[in-house]
Amino acid sequence: MLIDSHCHLDRLKAAPDQQSLKQIISDAKARDVDYFLCVNVRQQGFISMRDRMAEFDQVFLSAGVHPLDVQEGLDTTELNEFVKEPKVVAIGETGLDYFYANETKALQQQCFEQQIELAVQVNKPLIIHTRDAREDTLNFLRNGHADKVGGVLHCFTENWEMAKAAIDLGFYISVSGIATFKNAGDLRTVMRKVPKDRLLVETDSPYLAPVPHRGKENQPAFVRDVAEFIAELRGESYEELAQYTSENFFNLFTDAAKLAGR
Template sequence: MLIDSHCHLDRLKAAPDQPTLELILANAKARGVDYMLCVNVRQQGFESMRDKVAGFEQVFLSSGVHPLDVKEGLDVEQIRRFAMEPKVVAIGETGLDYFYADETKSLQQQCFEQQIALAVEVNKPLIVHTRDAREDTINMLKTGQAEKVGGVLHCFTENWEMAKAAIDLGFYISVSGIVTFKNAGELRTVIRKVPKERLLVETDSPYLAPIPHRGQENQPAYVRDVAEFVAELRGERYEDLAQYTSENFFNLFKDAARLIGR
């Protein structure tokens, strides 16, 4: 078993020359990817995302708003209502991104604080996006007592000090296809250090396709390429990494485990 812990199935291209979602998920299954978490990023995008994947039992959901999509703030009640739906296993993706939107720093912080509080309230883990905001991200997680529910720093690209601080809070580190890129030397050093009980793998599809699929639209099947690369990087067997990252996924996203009777 292998799990894509973070993807955006609703953002895959819908065009005559593109494979259907059914085929995309069948391709994932053929490569041993049994489950995936489809992550919400826009306030008004949840319902269309949910409806698009409604027929696929192997797809779990999250409810939240990305820091680059906060716009004029949050409707927290709506996020809470979506979070109560049966297949929603997490709050997010939320967090801070000062690289692309430093000018909205204050609003991002306000919305991150609200979503941390909501996660603690509804007892669901957080999916956190962070870029160029290391100190503020960790400090806000601590202040909001996010360790009560845990979570994951997804598509991790920061340094070991931040990874260690997150792990100390009970968070997981998720690695994407970026780790396969030629300029990812520092990230590879970090991923070698992450304890196996705190590691997840993801695609973040349709973005960031790993080598050898660079330039293509990413899809959950390609998490196999990420996992194989990471296993070799860490000097581990692929089968072992697939097993323990899947166990980690269900240890973190306990509602997903309950949904499949684990």
């Protein structure tokens, strides 16, 4: 069994309706992918995402505001209601992105701080996006006592020092198809070092399709390609990596474990 620990099923061009979405999930199941975490990026899009995923028991949800979408605003009262939804197992995707949106730095920090506070308040783990903001990301997590709830640095592209610091805070490291790219040598070095009990796999679909699917819209089925690549990189069997990354997912997202009857 595999779990796509981070995807955006509501954003797939290949799934404009429920029937095509069912096929996407079926295609993933055929490649050993049993569960999915569909991650919210825009607060204004949560309701439609929730409604589309309602019929799929194997799809869990998060609620939050991506750092590249903070200009649309963060309504903490509404978000606090969203996190009470039965299928919401995490807060995010939140974090800091100074690479693409340095001009909204102050607003990003404010929204990040608010979402860390909410996560601690409701005792749900955080899903973190970070780019060109290593020191600030870690400082906000430390100062906000995010170690109380833990979380994951998703689609990890940073160095080992940041990975180690996040792990020390109780966070997991999630690897996407980026690790399969030709220029990802430094990232592959990091992925060899991540302890077994702190590693997750993801697609971040519809973005960042792994080799050999480059140029296509990414799909959850392709998490199998990521898992096989990382297993070989680490000198492990695919079956071993699939087992422990799935266990890690449920150890982190305990509400998902309850929903799955584990």
